[in-house]
Amino acid sequence: CNSIDAGATLVSVAVDTGSMLSVTVSDNGGGMSVGDVKVVGFRYQTSKLHTMSDLERGVTTLGFRGEALSSISELSILEVTSRASGSFETFTRISKGQTTLACGPSRYQLPKAGTVVTCKDLFYNHPVRRDVIRRSLAKQVEDCRARLYRLALIHPAVGLTLTDSGARRQLLHAPPGRSLLSTLSDAFGSTTASTLMPISLTSGPFRIRGYVTPSHVSLPSAELQFFYVNRRFVCRTPLHKAVSKAFASACMSSSQAAFADELCEGIVCGDGGGRRRGRQPAPTFAAAAGTTGAGAALNLPPLGHPGYVLYL
Numbered sequence: 001c002n003s004i005d006a007g008a009t010l011v012s013v014a015v016d017t018g019s020m021l022s023v024t025v026s027d028n029g030g031g032m033s034v035g036d037v038k039v040v041g042f043r044y045q046t047s048k049l050h051t052m053s054d055l056e057r058g059v060t061t062l063g064f065r066g067e068a069l070s071s072i073s074e075l076s077i078l079e080v081t082s083r084a085s086g087s088f089e090t091f092t093r094i095s096k097g098q099t100t101l102a103c104g105p106s107r108y109q110l111p112k113a114g115t116v117v118t119c120k121d122l123f124y125n126h127p128v129r130r131d132v133i134r135r136s137l138a139k140q141v142e143d144c145r146a147r148l149y150r151l152a153l154i155h156p157a158v159g160l161t162l163t164d165s166g167a168r169r170q171l172l173h174a175p176p177g178r179s180l181l182s183t184l185s186d187a188f189g190s191t192t193a194s195t196l197m198p199i200s201l202t203s204g205p206f207r208i209r210g211y212v213t214p215s216h217v218s219l220p221s222a223e224l225q226f227f228y229v230n231r232r233f234v235c236r237t238p239l240h241k242a243v244s245k246a247f248a249s250a251c252m253s254s255s256q257a258a259f260a261d262e263l264c265e266g267i268v269c270g271d272g273g274g275r276r277r278g279r280q281p282a283p284t285f286a287a288a289a290g291t292t293g294a295g296a297a298l299n300l301p302p303l304g305h306p307g308y309v310l311y312l
Helices: 034-039 052-056 070-071 128-134 137-154 181-189 190-195 240-252 256-269
Strands: 010-016 024-025 077-083 091-096 098-105 114-120 161-162 169-174 197-204 206-212 227-229 232-233 285-290
Touching: 010 137, 034 077, 034 091, 070 077, 128 137, 137 161, 137 169, 137 181, 137 232, 181 190, 181 206, 227 240
Parallel strands: 010 161
Antiparallel strands: 010 024, 024 114, 077 091, 077 114, 091 098, 161 169, 197 206, 206 285, 227 232
């Protein structure tokens, strides 16, 4: 997320599941100034907000509290190397917890602006947690792939790759500039992607757009179920219930118009419906919603659900 906030168009993630667990994220974003590199990793240090008025105007970045890198540095050896746009100097800070191990000009110069963040020896100070992760490495790597895939769907202009350094294999490759349907086709197959129908609804200040499966199409699982609000992935919210309720109504009436009406009502009124009884068909869809005015955008991309499964 920090890479996307920095304006990166290419983000590469490499995981090493060998003897020393490590994760490396590199991007071609705007990079960080020397001053920012010197304080990166300290708690509550952020370059995304400077005054309270910045917070009152609305947060437009994916992160702003300055807690992620600080938390990671408490669990690993954190190395941040960055070259700011317009600068010829590459600067590096290595930290362990809140202790700076090294900070100064980097021994290896980055060829252009960007940032490389490496977390080495993850959970070195939590042996029990480290052992649990080692016993479920495949699950942890798959979770990482799923998180990157969610970002790829809502940020099609950013190219994302995930590589398992130990196995020397690429787990995810999402080139920049591809359409949402192309990305869905890569993950779920062209047959599934070809059934998706575009949806674009506006109700008051809310705008919903994306793709959804028609009411006569069902899928066996909820894999193709993604929901975004303000370009942020969310799960298990009343909005999900509203979509399921709208899908159930569309199935009973065999009308896509019924789905649109129910969905608009559910989003605007916040009515997720009652507890589902029995196994009802559930939709899979990609949708993005937002305000039509200058307010914050509400984005709801792809989402899916099991049952008489529908990908919306």
